[in-house]
Amino acid sequence: MTEYSLFTSESVSEGHPDKIADQISDAILDAIMAEDPRARVACETMVKTGVAIISGEITTSAWVDLESIVREVINDIGYSSSEVGFDGATCSVINIIGKQSPEINQGVDREKLEEQGAGDQGLMFGYASDETDVLMPAPITYAHRLVERQSKVRRNGILPWLRPDAKSQVTLRYGADGRPEGIDAVVLSTQHNPDIGLADLREAVIEEIIRPVLPAEWLSKETKYFINPTGKFVIGGPVGDCGLTGRKIIVDSYGGMARHGGGAFSGKDPSKVDRSAAYAGRWVAKNIVAAGLASRCEIQVSYAIGEAQPTSISLNTFGTETVPHDRIVAAVRDVFDLRPFAIIRDLDLLHPIYRPTATYGHFGRDPYTLNGAIAFSWEKTDRAEALKAAAS
Amino acid sequence: MTEYSLFTSESVSEGHPDKIADQISDAILDAIMAEDPRARVACETMVKTGVAIISGEITTSAWVDLESIVREVINDIGYSSSEVGFDGATCSVINIIGKQSPEINQGVDREKLEEQGAGDQGLMFGYASDETDVLMPAPITYAHRLVERQSKVRRNGILPWLRPDAKSQVTLRYGADGRPEGIDAVVLSTQHNPDIGLADLREAVIEEIIRPVLPAEWLSKETKYFINPTGKFVIGGPVGDCGLTGRKIIVDSYGGMARHGGGAFSGKDPSKVDRSAAYAGRWVAKNIVAAGLASRCEIQVSYAIGEAQPTSISLNTFGTETVPHDRIVAAVRDVFDLRPFAIIRDLDLLHPIYRPTATYGHFGRDPYTLNGAIAFSWEKTDRAEALKAAAS
Ligand SMILES: C[S@@+](CC[C@H](N)C(=O)[O-])C[C@H]1O[C@@H](n2cnc3c(N)ncnc32)[C@H](O)[C@@H]1O
Ligand SMILES: C[S@@+](CC[C@H](N)C(=O)[O-])C[C@H]1O[C@@H](n2cnc3c(N)ncnc32)[C@H](O)[C@@H]1O
DSSP states (O other), rough: OOOOSEEEEEEEEETSSSHHHHHHHHHHHHHHHHHOOOOOOEEEEEEEEEEEEEEEEEOOOOOHHHHHHHHHHHHTTTTTEEEGGGGGGEEEEEEEEEEOOOHHHHHOOOOSSGOOSSSEEEEEEEEETTSSSSSOOOOOOOOOOOHHHHHHHHSSSSTTHHHEEEEEEEEEOOOOTOOEEEEEEEEEEEEEEEOOHHHHHHHIIIIIIIIHHHGGGGGOOOEHHHHHHHTTOSGGGGGTSEEETSSOOHHHTTTTTTOOOOOOTTTTTEEEEEEHHHHHHHHHHHHHTTTSSSSSEEEEEEEOOOOOSOOHHHHHHTTTBOOOHHHHHHHHHHHHHOOHHHHHHHOSSSSSOGGGGSSSSSSOOOOOTTTEEEETGGGOOOHHHHHHHOOO | OOOOEEEEEEEOOOSSSHHHHHHHHHHHHHHHHHTTTTTTTEEEEEETEEEEEEEEEEEOOOOOHHHHHHHHHHHHHOEEEEEGTTTTSSSEEEEEBBBBHHHHHHOOOOOSSOOOBBBSSEEEEEETTTTTTTTTTTHHHHHHHHHHOOOOHHSSSSSEEEEEEEHHHHHEETTTSSOOOEEOOOEEEEOOTSSOHHHHHHHHIIIIIIHHOGGGOOOOTTEEESTTTTTTOSSSSGGSSSTTTTHHHHTTTTHHHHHHHHOOTTBBBBHHHHHHHHEEEEHHHHHHHTTTTTEEEEEEEEEEEEEEOOOEEEEEOTTTTTSOOOHHHHHHHHHHHOOOHHHHHTTOSSSOOOGGGGGOOOOSSOEEEEEEEEGGGGGGGHHHHHHHHHHO
């Protein structure tokens, strides 16, 4: 479903430093949301050798033990000893968090809740295509599954010498019909214990990570494999690379197949349209494709800070629409309310549902009940029938 | 030149906290490159109330006074007193920079210089279209010009009550021919002294910033203006919002009109393909459009860490090509060498040319001589003739 004959996407594991930062930011958000759903949270994290720094702007009535949350996230990931390079129990935790500017707050809060203004200006895209069963582009889907599998075989003891930090990259070949037809190249770098040899590591990665995940019919003699191409990857996590919240926004979304507005997700409560409107954009696009109105769809929305109504809503169906384009646009306006208040209400976003979004993609995931709410509610195709009716 | 009837892009000024971080990271890179062009630099910055933290991985023989560089950048921007909320002279500067992992280094360095491996895996896009004279999309071009103008009238005393932090956003209306035909909405938020009233501020912003920049024929009675929509923006910079390097990657590139691979630019020496291959991608795409081979062009390249040859090169001309698509692809392969070594050589990237890239866009800028090298060399159309010849 692309104009490209080759398309490459990448993903990273939960032990990648930028992803450690994202998970800390979202764990802090969740802890606060659990006690104070209307808190204003913008939490940014930096991790580097021996230290995690949390920063940003938070206004809340909740009291949460931030230091413990940070240590717990790091240990949960598997960074729990000096041997692996980082230890949640003994690293330094520095807190330089401030409060939300009252001038921003006055622009966002309204007497009538429905009129809540956007927490910032900005542009966001949502995307869906029928290329996979989860209505996501195939390259990012398989890139995620590779690093998810790395985590699984690390945790379940199949490959006990794996360490938490890993990256994957998949180059798909597309046919003239725009359908994926093979895998041209796979890159996988994984952190490991010093006692595993490179040849053994490469074989194990192929057998236990790559083969179980990638469709056999897409692998051929032409497929190129790059497994730990640097030869050695014992040093990983924050020692090898400084991690920052919001630095994996293409991994978090569509792997480069769709456009991106630039806003990060993790650490932000849903009054920030960077997050909530990008989730809504995915929800709209997925419902359009689920309704059969197009097989590929990208939506752009934009906001002005303090304004409830989007400054623009725009739709691209790449010539794949099954009814006239303006009928789809009209149906979207009928069926979806894209004011921040309405998005938060319709997707039920004021709950501690964010930490799981910080790894392996915010989109293309199965919704499930978490802490009394639906996590990944934006993946529901609950408006497809209404869209179909409105467009016909 | 888009399938969208409305398209929105945003930009931010040099006083925006994320841009302060980008400028500090690139100023540090430049100071090191001036003394040690082969240094390995990955410099990440966090700014928050009263503090600038520099982090990342640097391996160099140069000695530079990092603290002074940080203070100088902050003061240059205009954050030089407690009154404006941040003071380069008195803020805390914390240095937690480490060294490049020797394991990454061994993967990148090669005995034969030409075989230098990519400093990381990743995907990058380059883009150009004939929508503006600088061969950039119009929305991001005008969004940049608005905040550049904000800086100009702040510095030259026309609007002395302006403060450094500002954001702009432009929604363009496109006609059926895919050409911009009007401006639907303009958002501009600017930090200001407490003594200017909102009505006066709005009028001055329209007269001195918006009108001098936006084409009069694109403004009409239907154009919506959102100027300081929160009503007050005295608190700005790092006090109002934590700033991080690499958090404005869509502002830095094509404003969302092109796809993005996710890699940030600032603070990275050109052995990092996130930066150098994105620059090369722009150079290739711009030369294709300048050669008249297409009026709109997007290129994707990808790399494996430690490998010199890209793992994929792929081209999208959106149906605007004037010669068959595979002839353009072949011409690109003939005329451009996209190994890291060759990019660095051909664009002459081992010089202190980076700080100016950290504000108002890395692309669509005029090349000029800076510190003995060409800044923005990737904007040269010096390969258009060769491309034309190779494709014919
Ligand atoms: C290559 S590092 C980024 C560059 C780094 N800032 C520098 O100074 O070179 C990016 C990511 O690659 C992975 N990585 C780290 N060490 C590696 C190694 N020895 N081989 C392969 N990948 C590695 C980690 O996931 C890390 O976060
Ligand atoms: C709205 S802030 C981001 C949100 C912030 N982290 C929070 O907690 O609300 C993003 C940017 O908006 C701008 N900004 C800050 N204060 C503002 C105000 N009072 N009105 C309009 N824009 C503002 C600054 O450029 C700032 O970097």
